[in-house]
Amino acid sequence: MQRKWEAALLAVTLALNSAYAGAEEDFIFWLFNFSRTKGVKPVTDKQYQDECSGCHFAYQPGLLPAKSWEALLTPDALRKHFGVNAELDDATLKVIHDYAVDNAADKSWYKRSRKIAVATTDGPTPLRITELRYISRKHNDIPEKMVKGNKGVKSLSFCDKCHTQAAQGVYDVDTASIPNYSNWDN
Numbered sequence: 169m170q171r172k173w174e175a176a177l178l179a180v181t182l183a184l185n186s187a188y189a190g191a192e193e194d195f196i197f198w199l200f201n202f203s204r205t206k207g208v209k210p211v212t213d214k215q216y217q218d219e220c221s222g223c224h225f226a227y228q229p230g231l232l233p234a235k236s237w238e239a240l241l242t243p244d245a246l247r248k249h250f251g252v253n254a255e256l257d258d259a260t261l262k263v264i265h266d267y268a269v270d271n272a273a274d275k276s277w278y279k280r281s282r283k284i285a286v287a288t289t290d291g292p293t294p295l296r297i298t299e300l301r302y303i304s305r306k307h308n309d310i311p312e313k314m315v316k317g318n319k320g321v322k323s324l325s326f327c328d329k330c331h332t333q334a335a336q337g338v339y340d341v342d343t344a345s346i347p348n349y350s351n352w353d354n
């Protein structure tokens with residue numbers, strides 16, 4: 169109970185200070201959908217969904233703070249996107265950049281986004297979700313052979329290989345299952 173109040177208070181503070189339109193609407197939505205807003209907000213932009221799902225599933229913008237999307241979604245950065253060329257034409261890039269920044273962790277009421285936002289306020293700009301301490305910590309106990317050494321996964325970056333509801337923004341333990349290791353936690 170106490171945590172709910174803390175979260176609500178934080179949300180009100182944010183809403184009052186908010187620099188973006190629609191904050192109050194989002195806050196009200198969040199309040200009335202509390203149980204459904206535990207994860208991160210699912211992707212709602214079709215262009216983002218289409219352009220960013222060619223090589224991995226489309227990461228929800230709420231998995232990184234705005235400063236990370238600012239750094240990742242420039243013409244130069246996309247040409248050298250983790251060793252591959254993921255460049256976009258200027259018009260498409262603008263839509264995708266603005267969508268990601270507007271829905272970044274630090275602009276979201278969803279529980280996991282709030283945690284990511286708080287953990288990344290200070291310090292360097294993370295360029296990967298997997299490098300966030302909040303995320304890497306959660307996977308510390310999973311042996312390498314089940315991730316990199318697992319043909320069905322290959323990299324911790326492929327969240328949706330194990331998180332069966334990743335596309336819906338749900339990353340709960342009870343919806344996680346590691347391919348080829350059905351009894352991973354035994």
Ligand code: HEC
Pocket residue numbers: 219220221222223224227240249250252253254264295296297298299323324325326
């Ligand atoms: C041409 C292929 C390709 C496209 C298109 C692409 N990516 Fe990637 N992306 C990659 C590769 C390769 C990696 C690194 C995966 C790994 O390390 O296993 C990556 C990693 C990432 C990561 C870091 C994941 C982690 O490890 O935490 C983010 C964030 C990301 N991409 C966002 C995007 C966004 C947003 C778009 C759309 C603009 C996009 N990507 C389009 C190939 C692509």
Ligand code: HEC
Pocket residue numbers: 231280297298303306307309310314315321323324325326327328329330331339340341344345346352
């Ligand atoms: C190899 C399979 C695998 C991959 C890939 C993977 N996860 Fe996980 N994840 C798990 C498992 C298994 C757990 C539960 C760990 C535990 O409880 O010890 C977990 C836990 C989590 C949790 C904590 C859940 C909770 O309720 O505490 C989050 C958040 C999460 N993962 C997000 C991600 C994200 C985001 C990605 C991609 C960047 C990712 N995971 C990639 C298997 C994976």
